[in-house]
Amino acid sequence: MNADADKITCAVCGTRFSEDEGRTCHVECPLEGRCQLLSCPYCAHEVPAPTRLTRWLSRRFRRTAA
Amino acid sequence: MTRQAARARRSELHVVDPVPALQAEHPPRRCFQRIALVGNPNVGKSVIFGALTGAYATVSNYPGTTVEVLRAAARADASVEVIDTPGVNGLTPNSEDERVTRDILLGGVDAVVQVADAKNLVRALVVSLQLAEAGVPFVLVLNMMDEAADRGLAIDATALSAALGVQVVPTVAVTGHGLKAVGEALGAAAVSHYRARYPVAAELALLRIERLLSGFPVGPRWLALMCLAGDDTLRPWLQQNVASADLVAIEDAHRETQARLHGHVRYQLNRARIRAAEELSRRVSRVRSDAAAAPSATAAREIAVGVMALAACVVLFAADLGLIGEMASGWPRLVAWLCVGAAGVAAYQSGEMRAAVGRWASQRGTGIAVLGVVLYVVYRFVGVFAAGTAVAFLEHTVFGDYVNPLLTGVIDRAVAAGPVAGVGAQATRLLRDLLVGPYGLVSVALTYAFAIILPIVSAFFLCFSVLEDSGYLPRLAVVVNRVFRGMGLNGKAVLPMVLGLGCDTMATLTARIMETRKERVLVTLLLALGVPCSAQLGVILGLFGALPIWAALVWGAVVLGVLFAVGFLAARLLPGERSDLILEMPPIRRPQLGNIVVKTVGRLEWYLKEAVPIFVLGTLVLFALDAAGALSRIVRASEPAVVGLLSLPPQAAEAFLVGFFRRDYGSAGIYALFGRGLLTPVQAVVALVTITLFVPCVANFFVIVKEHGWRTAVAMSGFIFPFAFLVGGGVNVALRAIGLR
DSSP states (O other): OTTTOOOOEOOOTTEEEEEHHHGGGTTOTTTTTTTEEETTTTOEEEEEEHHHHHHHHHHHHHHHHH | OOHHHHHHHHHHOOOOOBBOOOOOTTOOOOOEEEEEEETTSSSSSHHHHHHHHHSEEEEOOTTTTSSSEEEEEOEEEEEESSEEOOOSSSOOOSSSHHHHHHHHHHTOOOOOEEEEEGGGGGHHHHHHHHHHTOOEEEEEEEEEEHHHHTTTTTHHHHHHHHHHSSSSEBBBBGTBBBBHHHHHHHOBBBBOOOOOOOOOOHHHHHHHHHHHHHHSSHHHHHHHHHHHHTTTGGGHHHHHHHHHHHHHHHHHHHHHHHHHHHOOHHHHHHHHHHHHHHHHHHHHHOHHHHHHHTTTHHHHHHHHHHHHHHHHHHHHOOOOOOOGGGGGGGHHHHHHHHHHHHHHHHHHHHHHHHHHHHHHHHEEEEEHHHHHHHHHIIIIIIIIIIIIHIIIIIIIIIIIIIHHHHHHHHHHHHTTTTTOSSSHHHHHHHHHHHHHTOOOOOIIIIIIIIIIHHHHHHHHHHHHHHHHTTHHHHHHHHHHHHHHHHTTGGGHHHHHHHHHTTTTHHHHHHHGGGGOOHHHHHHHHHHHHHOOHHHHHHHHHHHHHHHOHHHHHHHHHHHHHHHHHHHHHHHHHHHOOOOOOOOOOOOOOOOHHHHHHHHHHHHHHHHHHHHHHHHHHHHHHHHHHHTHHHHHHHHHHHHIIIIIIIITTHHHHHHHHTTTOOOOHHHHHHHHHHTTTOOOHHHHHHHHHHHHOOOHHHHHHHHHHHHHHHHHHHEEEEEEEEOOOOOOOHHHHHHHTTTTO
């Protein structure tokens, strides 16, 4: 598994970050365990955390594009 | 001519031979053992790494991290190790990637190849300045010169080399142009003596700290700057390598500088570095005059398309307002929509058109016009199409005609057949009410979640994903920054305000990215007061689809007016400084179907997982209050405010009550009341203004407690709660005074 390919690119500032880096906001949040959003460590723009469904969709689209 | 050939030809015009550095001052070093590739993210480092090393690279996680680092032997000399470091925007770490790159440099390298995106010279020069401070010999590779040339940007590599005192190699890595010169230039890698000038207090402290940090393989100034910036990730290294007494002296210098610079040392150092990079960039780059003059034919076409789209939106908007009677329906409206669609297709197909849209979207006057067009199209898609068609089908047909009657029938038959085994008749009726009663889990919680909100937020998330993937959001931040500057909100404070349109709770957490307490408190207050979350905004847009267009205008004017007035006053009451917005503008891109689908599905999944349980919880609370007879008392107690002040039906109190759990739930309650014919347009606007300005949801409240303490959280809620009702009451009186009902 290529960790760099799995990184998320922030749509606002272009920072590439891993899921773990995006979850740092969860430590302080009352929704902690249940929130499915990640936060860009640089500008804080939020993106949904990848799930099995979105990973499957990504793979499908990547394959189609290839 | 093929595209590749054209690119090669363009690049020939601008790629020149490597520029010799000031050899006398910086004798070439040739005995390398370790070379590191350093650069901003996505600048083409990997291609240059491949060119320097060949095919075989070892991929490994950097010790103690999940960050991958590529290492390989140099093609020219197998005894030389080349390391591809993670992309960085600075060498005083703000992320794990930056920490890894910093640590690699700290461990000692013989030379660095800095790869830069020629289109973003300032961003690259910020890293160059830090490499200079680190005292590491390096060469600067200006990659993507063809794309810079496409944008009319010409960089004087000779002047840049002379200023920095290092070799500068222009390249187009994707075509291989200039790559050979990188290897040749590397032999003459040199230390740059170009320096950023920092505030006097910082420079004095640097002198003190540098003296304590000499004798390491990297420059003491770089180490001193990290200490001064309060970089905690450097602490283990310092503890290993610096004497305890010196550490205390460094801490003292850091504390004193913090006090003299009012606690903003890292920010001030960054600002100074960016200013130095900007100044150097101005000296060595210019926009080609032929590029400025060229657009005559293209620019005329771009402007024509832009004006056509704007005019079509204005005409459609005027028709919505009833100002143009003939436009209300029929072919003129169709023509106007075709014009908007044609502009969209033009922007999708033409790179020049996208570049023009990108420019317009971030400029002062045109930025507002582009925002207007975007808002109008989103409003029509979410408010009219999704809320009008999809909700009507799901709410009235699926849930109204099938799900609810089916479940009601099943449960009614069970009740009529007698008490369920082991359960009394009263308990069976209670079970019926719990599922399909006036506050039932199916008839209220699931109907609201799946029939009303889901189709609306699906449409809204789809629009948001398109905007996100196109690169519009940074431009929105820039435009909003200008609008909000007047209220005392500047720079980074704007990002959470824009991001609040996603989730207020998270946006409240992100308020900490701002330097000053004034901005943190102000943004938290404004987020809690009047910035709707994405789901609530979707429901509000959905309701506007069924209301006259003046309703949307009144709501927008009141909410923005209140935000502006409260922000303006609070900024003057709270002491503190402002900070700047520093944001890199990516180009406007063609949205990719795969990205849009994945992002929209991801957001919907998040929404369903987070919102539905809270809807169920809120409905259970309503049900329990009703069963205990407390709900009618609460409704009666709130009548002076809800009925007297806002002139709303008593049932609106229930919508406000569930608004405590989630604002979108409260908005959905108002949506349902309007759908049942219990609200006039004026009442709907009054209710929407009040619920938008209403107290933060439970999660947001607890985040405010966590960030600012109970006193601030209670004080904010204590201000917001009556304030929302007072503004709602004012809107009610004002609208009725001008004869609206």
